[in-house]
Amino acid sequence: MASVSASHLILFIASLVIAAGVAGTFTQGISRLSDGIDDQSLEVSEEVRTDIEVISDAGSPVYNNSTNTVTLLVKNTGTANIPADSRFIEILVDGRYRTNVTITVVDGETWQPNNVIRLEINGTDLSPGDHRVKLIVNGDEEVFRFRT
Structure with a gap:
């Protein structure tokens, strides 16, 4: 019985580590995307205001x-x-x-x-x-x- 709980605990910890890694990767990607959108919006604002x-x-x-x-x-x-x-x-x-x-x-x-x-x-x-x-x-x- 203890071996089943230990294996479940190991799988649970491994899934948490993998989930944290995936979340970190998504967070970095979203941050880069957000920075790109900010830069692009400044350029578009300048273009719209220039005539x-x-x-x-x-x-x-x-x-x-x-x-x-x-x-x-x-x-x-x-x-x-x-x-x-x-x-x-x-x-x-x-x-x-x-x-x-x-x-x-x-x-x-x-x-x-x-x-x-x-x-x-x-x-x-x-x-x-x-x-x-x-x-x-x-x-x-x-x-x-x-x-x-």
Whole structure:
């Protein structure tokens, strides 16, 4: 009789050890999943709060032929402050990534909601014809088409 109780006790202890191991593994997995969801929700929140609009007139001379510079006015129409720094704005001119950019806040100290920046894209040797500039800020994309 004692041998039956001892074997049951050993099986019970073994099942508790296995259950604790499984619970620990699930807890770690759930914790990692929770951290991932938190990180993703912060990114989505930034994307939702970020919105820009190119307010330059496509019919106006946005391209300076003598300096090879495209100048655009871009308004922050979202609810988030955006750093007025070229590291935070991805710029493609006719599909080519551009880094030689000068940014100036036109109406204020920082690029807050409803403020405008002057974006000067230097070194753009454009031939006569149709062109496009694509701006990407926190996942928000704007495309500006113009003719030289």
